[in-house]
Amino acid sequence: MARVLFACRMDAEPRAVLAEKNANAFEAVILADLPESEVAAAWSTADVLVTTGFGREIPADLAARAPRLRMVQTLVAGVDHLPYRSFPRALVVCGNAGAYNVSVGEHALALLLAAAKDIPHRTREIASGVFDQAAPSKALAETTVLILGMGGIGVTVAGMCKAFRMHVVGVGRSGQVVPPADEAGSMADLPALLRRADYVVIALPLTAQTKGLVDRRFLAAMKDDAVLVNVARGKIVVEDDLFEHLKAHPGFRAGIDVWWVYPSGTKGQPFHHPFHELPNVVMTPHNANAIPGQRRWAMEAALDNVRRFLRGEAPLHVVDVTEYGTVAEPR
Secondary structure, three states, rough: OOOEEOOOOHHHHHHHHHHHHHOOOOOEEEHHHOOHHHHHEEEEHHOOEEOOOOOOOOOHHHHHHOOOOOEEOOOOOOOOOOHHHHOOOOOOOOOHHHHHHHHHHHHHHHHHHHHHHHHHHHHHHHHHOOOOOOOOOOOOOOOOOEEEEHHHHHHHHHHHHHOOOOEEEEEEOOOOOOOOEEEOOHHHHHHHHHHHOOEEEEEEOHHHOOOOEEEEHHHHHHOOEEEEEEOOHHHOHHHHHHHHHHOOOOOOOOEEEEOOOOOOOOOOOOOOHHHHOOEEEEEEEOOOOOOOOHHHHHHHHHHHHHHHHHHOOOOOEEEHHHHHOOOOOOO
């Protein structure tokens, strides 16, 4: 029987999912439950590794420590942080993007609405004694939203935008229309598409091709009063360029959940420039996934994919490792 090693945190909720999903499909080994004397044997006999990929969950000498390993299944959606250089070439690596469609999609729309309606700014005004009923905000209906990345999260955001009667343009690898988008484009079409967009939502993976995509030229092509929402990865956006653009274009707004640097704990700021001093930014601490049920959904999706792989079926969300070799680094 295949052995699946769980190097991630396994508290009551993921353990309950494991008990429900296993059904003798594999032998589950929870690394945290083992005495130190049994850890080496657990690695050496593992066929599949389930991990977030963060911290010390994946050892630097993975290839030597786990010679039988055939698959790495992450619990998280983004896979740019994985230590690909330590992976054997034949290893199958799978992300877990589909498990986060709802939580990240909802968060993207929340940022879009908050930025469009200037909700944080209006809140601060009222708190300071200003009650300006004539303060303008942006409409959603009959506007155009450009969604970069038409994977599960992008498609989910597209559906939500359609409910607000927005015209949805999806940009994906194929350049073909992915429902419910109204039209499609490719990366080569961005200069023309950006000029039309009232809203831009970034839902792309961070790869060698997308790192630094949103730079000075990208931002200059957008409308002066457009809204940019990023729920993907911070390094897709050039921090210096976005900060300068927001300062120079007070009508431009940004909604940000993902950052360039991450504090080591719950204190600190996730940027090099004082974004918190700008009135046209809505910020959240990369917590789109922090909703009830998300950890369960993530484990369920991961285990479903592991079982597919062990049955000899093609797993979902297989990573093209060649796209990530130059961006892999701790978040």
